[in-house]
Amino acid sequence: MAPSAHLKSYGQRALKQTNPAAILLLETMERKKTNLAVSVDVTTSADFLTIVDAVGPFVCLIKTHIDILEDFEYSLIERLENLSLKHDFLIFEDRKFADIGNTVAHQYSSGVYKIARWSHLTNAHPVPGPSIIKGLASVGLPVGRGLLLLAEMSTKGSLATGTYTEDAVRMARLNRDFVVGFIAQHRMDGIGAAPDEDVTDEDFLVLTPGVGLDSKGDAMGQQYRTPEEVILDSGCDVIIVGRGVYGTDLKATAAIVARAERYMAEGWAAYLRRLV
Amino acid sequence: MAPSAHLKSYGQRALKQTNPAAILLLETMERKKTNLAVSVDVTTSADFLTIVDAVGPFVCLIKTHIDILEDFEYSLIERLENLSLKHDFLIFEDRKFADIGNTVAHQYSSGVYKIARWSHLTNAHPVPGPSIIKGLASVGLPVGRGLLLLAEMSTKGSLATGTYTEDAVRMARLNRDFVVGFIAQHRMDGIGAAPDEDVTDEDFLVLTPGVGLDSKGDAMGQQYRTPEEVILDSGCDVIIVGRGVYGTDLKATAAIVARAERYMAEGWAAYLRRLV
Numbered sequence: 001m002a003p004s005a006h007l008k009s010y011g012q013r014a015l016k017q018t019n020p021a022a023i024l025l026l027e028t029m030e031r032k033k034t035n036l037a038v039s040v041d042v043t044t045s046a047d048f049l050t051i052v053d054a055v056g057p058f059v060c061l062i063k064t065h066i067d068i069l070e071d072f073e074y075s076l077i078e079r080l081e082n083l084s085l086k087h088d089f090l091i092f093e094d095r096k097f098a099d100i101g102n103t104v105a106h107q108y109s110s111g112v113y114k115i116a117r118w119s120h121l122t123n124a125h126p127v128p129g130p131s132i133i134k135g136l137a138s139v140g141l142p143v144g145r146g147l148l149l150l151a152e153m154s155t156k157g158s159l160a161t162g163t164y165t166e167d168a169v170r171m172a173r174l175n176r177d178f179v180v181g182f183i184a185q186h187r188m189d190g191i192g193a194a195p196d197e198d199v200t201d202e203d204f205l206v207l208t209p210g211v212g213l214d215s216k217g218d219a220m221g222q223q224y225r226t227p228e229e230v231i232l233d234s235g236c237d238v239i240i241v242g243r244g245v246y247g248t249d250l251k252a253t254a255a256i257v258a259r260a261e262r263y264m265a266e267g268w269a270a271y272l273r274r275l276v
Numbered sequence: 277m278a279p280s281a282h283l284k285s286y287g288q289r290a291l292k293q294t295n296p297a298a299i300l301l302l303e304t305m306e307r308k309k310t311n312l313a314v315s316v317d318v319t320t321s322a323d324f325l326t327i328v329d330a331v332g333p334f335v336c337l338i339k340t341h342i343d344i345l346e347d348f349e350y351s352l353i354e355r356l357e358n359l360s361l362k363h364d365f366l367i368f369e370d371r372k373f374a375d376i377g378n379t380v381a382h383q384y385s386s387g388v389y390k391i392a393r394w395s396h397l398t399n400a401h402p403v404p405g406p407s408i409i410k411g412l413a414s415v416g417l418p419v420g421r422g423l424l425l426l427a428e429m430s431t432k433g434s435l436a437t438g439t440y441t442e443d444a445v446r447m448a449r450l451n452r453d454f455v456v457g458f459i460a461q462h463r464m465d466g467i468g469a470a471p472d473e474d475v476t477d478e479d480f481l482v483l484t485p486g487v488g489l490d491s492k493g494d495a496m497g498q499q500y501r502t503p504e505e506v507i508l509d510s511g512c513d514v515i516i517v518g519r520g521v522y523g524t525d526l527k528a529t530a531a532i533v534a535r536a537e538r539y540m541a542e543g544w545a546a547y548l549r550r551l552v
Contacts, residue, residue, distance in 0.1 A: 041379065043386060043387075065379060065382070065383070067383055067388065067389070068382035068386060072387065096374045096375050099341075099370075101431075103341060106317070106341070106344035107343055107344055110319060110344060110346050111345060111346065112343065112345075112346075112348050125374050125401060127401060127436050128429050128431045128434055129429070129432050150403075153376075153404050154376075155376050155377075155408075156405050156407065157405030157406050157407070158403065159402055159404075159405065159440050160403050164403075164440065
């Protein structure tokens, strides 16, 4: 039987997870009735905090690229955490770790950003092999963090396909305490499993970037799909939207709020339609 | 005929390169008679600068993980650049960029670290597809920087093998103005080329991590090969050594200098034996 855990509600699925960050995320989605994550890819702390505060009520998760902020100071993290409590969302630093175990352990725990201290979820490329998970888990597992593997990418000409994707899922399956799911374009449950392996109840979270309602791509190779395609057709769990929500006028808060509400509604409607 | 440009001297090869960073590196190697790069993976600025100053005379390149320094301030960069001039070496921030084009352009140019301002070389995983090169080149090419692609990794269970490696080399070949070579374990010239493609004169630089004289690996999946295996047997150009040079006692400068001299001598001897 093909895995179908994702046809249950987010709340029911939270009961079967073991990783604290995965449980928190699913519970938050159920409670707030949203599967929207906003990726806040701006370069000043002021714009960053304004947008997070504006979209906070509508999201389960804020995705950051903390290393593109020109004027980063560690006090920003405290303000981000306050907004996370105020609006009830989790934080996901989209670091895309991609080095050997010893190096990623340092990059995750220390340096200027100290990502493991404040980011409930982070992600990594499986390309270095299992040592990257071991290195990150040595830091994140003791403090209840979760990891997403990049099993696929939404860019043109991505090399994360075929056996690469299968190997990524196998790596995740062997590290289920820490790897809670994938950055991917469709469900990964059962992929790469041996014929005699029972994966019926497998339930990896799938967070999906490259979601847009009005645009088909950008000049740098990004490609877009709609919330319905992602949630209903492909069975993903979280839609990640960036510029589609915060737009080009970063001061136009009312418009940003309106777009966040729209994506939240579209994502949730697609989810309700897939429930059995 | 198989590509064999690497059997010529570093100085002769500099004449055939077009990228300014590649030319600088090869000229530096020829002038200083060293193919040693030291990877300075320590977590305080004081240790970092002490080690760079100690090994500077023996290296063509210093490899950094700038984001693991606990007490990073931008003034460190100026001190690193002063050491680079004092000792005549290039700088390679081992950032392992691995995101979509628009994001890596921000990560490379701005944020706290402003890598493109000071790092002659950086590197990227090819997994997102060609957009990552386009994004980085938009920042690095106008200021004379060069990019290395991670075509292989030295860790156990790496997914950078087979068609992945071939795709990486094809991607590099199409972006020869900016991609100067690879992080890899052997030469990549000609790999993935079409049967009718003339790659006789192809000359990608190959920089090779995982080099050690006394140790076979660490607990986090890193594996080691000797300078002779890397330079003579596999035809690589630069040996990258970390803890094998700076050791565990970061204050023992004389011992660090002695180890740097030893790796420099071993690497150069292997190079001299492969010249035709």
